Amino acid sequence: MSAPVEAAVLKRTPLYSLHRELGAKLIDFGGWEMPVQYTGILEEHRAVRERAGIFDVSHMGELEVRGPGALGSLQTLTPNDVSRLADGRCHYSAFLTEDGTFVDDLLVYRRAPDDFLVVVNASNTPKDFDWAAGRVGGAASVVNRSDEYALLAVQGPLAGDLVARAFGDDPRDLAYYAFRTMPILGHPVLVSRTGYTGEDGFELYLSPEAAEPVMRRLLELGREEGVMPCGLGARDTLRLEAKMALYGNDIDDTVTPWEADLGWIVKMEKGDFVGRDALARQKAAGVTRKLAGFEMVDRGIARHGYPARAPHGPGVVTSGTHSPTLGRPIGLAMLPVADTPPGTEFEAEIRGRAARARVVPTPFYKRTKKEVSP
Amino acid sequence: MNPDDLHYTQSHEWVRIDGDIGTIGITEHAQKELGEIVYLEMPEVGHVYNADEEFGTVESVKAVSELFIPISGEVVEVNKAAVAEPGIVNDDPFGDGWLVKVKVTTDDEIRKLMTAEQYAEYVQAEEQEK
Numbered sequence: 001m002s003a004p005v006e007a008a009v010l011k012r013t014p015l016y017s018l019h020r021e022l023g024a025k026l027i028d029f030g031g032w033e034m035p036v037q038y039t040g041i042l043e044e045h046r047a048v049r050e051r052a053g054i055f056d057v058s059h060m061g062e063l064e065v066r067g068p069g070a071l072g073s074l075q076t077l078t079p080n081d082v083s084r085l086a087d088g089r090c091h092y093s094a095f096l097t098e099d100g101t102f103v104d105d106l107l108v109y110r111r112a113p114d115d116f117l118v119v120v121n122a123s124n125t126p127k128d129f130d131w132a133a134g135r136v137g138g139a140a141s142v143v144n145r146s147d148e149y150a151l152l153a154v155q156g157p158l159a160g161d162l163v164a165r166a167f168g169d170d171p172r173d174l175a176y177y178a179f180r181t182m183p184i185l186g187h188p189v190l191v192s193r194t195g196y197t198g199e200d201g202f203e204l205y206l207s208p209e210a211a212e213p214v215m216r217r218l219l220e221l222g223r224e225e226g227v228m229p230c231g232l233g234a235r236d237t238l239r240l241e242a243k244m245a246l247y248g249n250d251i252d253d254t255v256t257p258w259e260a261d262l263g264w265i266v267k268m269e270k271g272d273f274v275g276r277d278a279l280a281r282q283k284a285a286g287v288t289r290k291l292a293g294f295e296m297v298d299r300g301i302a303r304h305g306y307p308a309r310a311p312h313g314p315g316v317v318t319s320g321t322h323s324p325t326l327g328r329p330i331g332l333a334m335l336p337v338a339d340t341p342p343g344t345e346f347e348a349e350i351r352g353r354a355a356r357a358r359v360v361p362t363p364f365y366k367r368t369k370k371e372v373s374p
Numbered sequence: 375m376n377p378d379d380l381h382y383t384q385s386h387e388w389v390r391i392d393g394d395i396g397t398i399g400i401t402e403h404a405q406k407e408l409g410e411i412v413y414l415e416m417p418e419v420g421h422v423y424n425a426d427e428e429f430g431t432v433e434s435v436k437a438v439s440e441l442f443i444p445i446s447g448e449v450v451e452v453n454k455a456a457v458a459e460p461g462i463v464n465d466d467p468f469g470d471g472w473l474v475k476v477k478v479t480t481d482d483e484i485r486k487l488m489t490a491e492q493y494a495e496y497v498q499a500e501e502q503e504k
Contacts, residue, residue: 025409041435042410233409233436301413301433322412322435329413351431351438 013058014150014208015215022229030123032059035231044234045324048197049365052156053230054218057203058211061125061146063118063132069139070114077135077274078108079257081267085110090177090192093265095120095131096275100256100282104128105247107194109179117145117190117205121247135274150211154218155201155238157367158225163191163202166214166221171202185213196235198242198365237321240330241365243293249304250291250318250332258287259334291318292340293362294331294348298355301329302348309354310339310346317348323364330364333357375494376401377468381444381484382493388468389444391484396445399472400432400463403497408434411460416452416474423447425483429474432463445483447476 010033019026024035035056037044047053065074074082080093087110095103104124109117120128125146133142154163164170167184171191174180179192187210195201206214219229236246245251251260256279258266266279296302301320308315313336320331331348339346344359380388386404390397405411413433423429429443452474456462463471488496 036436037409040410237435299413300415301438303438322433324435 011059013056014211015056015058018212018215019056019229024229024231027232029059029232030121032122034059035229037231037233038229041231041233041237042324044228044230045237047226047228048156048199048230048234048238049325050157051225052154052158052162052201052222052227053197053234054215054222054227055153055155055230055232055235056151056211056215057153057235058150058208059122060151061120061122061128061144062149062205063120063125063129064143064145065116065118065132065136065140066114066143067140068114069137070116073136073140074108074116074118075271075273077132078106079266079273079275079279080108081270082108082110082116083270087112088178088180090179090194091265092177094257094262095128096257096273096279097253098275098278099253100258100275100278101253102247102251102255102257102260103131103253105245105251105262109190109192111190124247148207149205150208152204152206152211152215152218153195153197153201153235154204155195155197155199155230156227157200158222158227159199159201162218162222162225162227163204166217174202185210185217187214189214196242196244197238198244198363199238199367237324240319240321240332241323241325241363243332243363245291246319255291255334256282256287258282259290261291287337289315289334290337290340291332292335292359293364294333294346294357295326295360296329296331296348296355296357297345298357300348300350300353300355302331302333302350302355302357307349308333308335308346308357309349310335311344312336312338315339315346320348325365331357332362335359376490378490380468380490381487382490382496383442383444383487384496385442387442387444389484389487391478394478395450396447396476396478397472398429398444398474398476400441400467401493402467404439405464405467405471408432408439408464409436410434411463414457414460414463414473416457417449419449419452421449423449423476432460441473443474443476444487445476445478446480447478449474450477451475 027036078093090109107119160172174193190205303320306317315335323330415431
């Protein structure tokens with residue numbers, strides 16, 4: 001068997017000692033020492049699909065954009081239409097290069113008309129901060145608040161009930177992609193109905209000192225129902241089943257939103273923004289490649305970076321794993337557009353061996369919608 | 375723990391010698407490091423390997439690891455039950471979760487492998503390095 005990874009000097013979240021206590025297996029994730037699993041990826045995955053799981057995602061970055069020019073700046077910095085956000089609402093968006101490719105994907109929260117929080121991928125935080133700070137106008141400021149926030153994701157069908165019982169305030173009045181501040185164990189916590197699992201759930205932005213007591217309370221209260229602490233391993237299988245893009249795997253600064261099948265975050269009609277001209281040109285010329293979901297026809301798991309040979313040309317697998325819900329391998333691949341209709345077969349090269357795969361409709365998993373209100 | 379009658383490699387495989395047949399698998403430590411195994415790629419029966427050659431792969435949800443054959447020989451049997459249900463390797467790596475059987479060609483190679491005690495020390499040293 002191949003050798004294990006060596007440890008480097010890594011950043012830790014406020015929950016590090018709790019992870020150790022819970023027996024987590026910790027790995028280097030973009031410079032952070034994070035739990036990849038506690039009991040096992042399959043079990044944790046199942047807990048989220050059937051009950052609820054709690055993830056420490058405190059490594060995520062939080063950039064605050066404030067001032068009278070905040071809205072105008074974010075309209076220029078991101079492709080989605082920030083003017084459509086009301087207070088207490090957030091949306092999925094991106095920072096794009098002048099070429100229209102991803103600097104990062106992110107969430108924009110509107111806390112007040114002149115006060116926004118931009119939540120970015122952990123390892124991109126310094127890059128994103130520099131990128132944004134160099135482009136906001138004089139009437140807005142960007143501050144990196146990442147050290148002031150811990151972040152817990154409570155995900156799964158029981159998530160709302162669990163939060164309600166744990167803290168005496170039911171968050172299920174929130175619509176999807178809405179948020180409000182809740183007092184939790186004496187701390188003001190920003191609770192948003194968002195997640196990265198394809199399941200109903202809530203994300204809790206809290207002060208670092210609140211993270212451990214809040215996570216302990218949720219785990220204690222949920223233990224009987226089988227609520228589990230969940231690691232980044234399950235987070236990855238969950239997000240892939242829901243076909244949510246992972247920066248560094250499926251999207252990066254070589255991929256545009258059109259190619260990533262994320263055109264819905266681009267609002268061309270809203271006015272100018274960084275990357276708009278390039279995106280307009282690409283749209284006019286026609287997109288030549290696109291991200292598509294696939295399942296394997298032959299045995300094997302085609303993983304990130306494995307070459308693909310499709311009928312109309314080469315491609316590449318951007319994500320691939322064993323789907324715990326479906327019980328078979330799934331993945332995403334960047335393929336020639338002509339090869340992205342479901343049913344198209346292509347070959348993935350799995351460590352030198354050609355294995356057939358087939359494009360399928362996505363997402364791979366979609367939850368059955370239940371009542372949103374309590 | 376690690377059974378005394380097995381011989382161990384630094385890459386965490388084991389071999390049990392029974393007459394001229396060597397049964398090969400991965401260790402308890404290896405299955406624990408890997409996590410839940412979801413896929414095994416095994417060689418064809420009849421394939422001949424030299425010691426230390428890659429003879430297959432074991433995949434967990436998270437990662438792929440190559441398997442290296444502890445001794446030279448011809449593959450005479452593959453554990454079909456484990457291929458069909460790789461979780462067996464997690465549940466019983468030294469027993470029902472064996473991977474392949476080979477026809478042993480030489481005794482010399484066995485002597486280069488570690489005893490259970492040596493392997494336990496090796497794993498401990500490896501853990502401390504982390």
